[in-house]
Amino acid sequence: MPERTRAVHVAAAVLRDVRGRILLARRTAGRDLAGLWEFPGGKVEPGETPAQALVREIEEELGIRVLAAEPLIAVPQAYPDKRIVLDVFEVTAWEGQPRGRERQALAWSPLEQLASYPMPPADRPVVAALTAGDRYLITPPDSERAGFLSRLDRALLAGVRRVQLRVPGMPVAALRTLATDAAIHCRARGAELLLNGEPELAAELGIGVHLKASQLMAASARPLPAGLTVAASCHDAAELAQAERLGLDFVVLGPVRATASHPAAKPLGWDGFSRLRETVSLPIYALGGMKAADVALARRHGAQGVAGIGGVWPR
Secondary structure, eight states, X not given: OXXXXXXXXXXXXXXXXXXXXXXXXXXXXXXXXXXXXXXXXXXXXXXXXXXXXXXXXXXXXXXXEEEEEEEEEEEEEEETTEEEEEEEEEEEEEEXXXXXXXXXXXXXXXXXXXXXXXXXXXXXXXXXXXXXXXXXXEXXXXXXXXXXHHHHHHHHHTTOOEXXXXXXXXXXXXXXXXXXXXXXXXXXXXXXXXXXXXXXXXXXXXXXXXXXXXXXXXXXXXSSOTTSOEEEEEOSHHHHHHHHHTTOSEEEEOOSSOOSSSTTSOOOHHHHHHHHHTTXXXXXXXXXXXXXXXXXXXXXXXXXXXXXXXXXXXX
């Protein structure tokens, strides 16, 4: 594999107003990706930390002074002519009134409308980090129904907002009943349920589906209509490219670390994860040896969050 060119480091800000709307800036004419909307910010200069660049860029672009900010996600993204790392901070305090000091248009977007703005590829995972869960729970394959629903409730109370129901070998009638019950529990907590490997049943129940890698590669189109989430398991660049071609909503990628469940699979490591992450703009959960405590680390490598069973499922 040829050596990668050095990435351009960019710092960007998520700013919310008192109504919870998020500020976007439109790229001006004459720039790459002109006309697209993005989170305001700019290039990290030599000798600067990303946090220092954020303060400088936001003052130059918007005329406000950043007082406090926390890391949100750092997205590596490859473009035809360059590579970038978009280092995004959630700004929690600032002084001044934002205005377009570089004649750029500004817009305050409600959270639920962010995805409707045309954006550069690197910004799409940022939107997902703001609007979707940071943990993707995969249910244990040997769950008993009563115990499963009780543990599912505990996971939802702990903040899990995406659940993949994966029960290999369960008869369709029993799976339909379990999925119906699980969907009710998830909806009550504002969470999303996806059914593993069963697009027809998922469509019948009005829930999302999670495709196996083999199903993903055999598909010629999204198996569910817009409005129902479609995700997939990916392990390499070809599978990621197929997921993006089909317009999937997100994927899991791994294994990042060695796991007892797949001892023969070679771990990607975080560097390998990042290299694959930058080839697509899809939101991606890191899979393989992940725990809930790994969310911040995963986001530093461009992940939406972490996916797993033992490390996410409550004990």
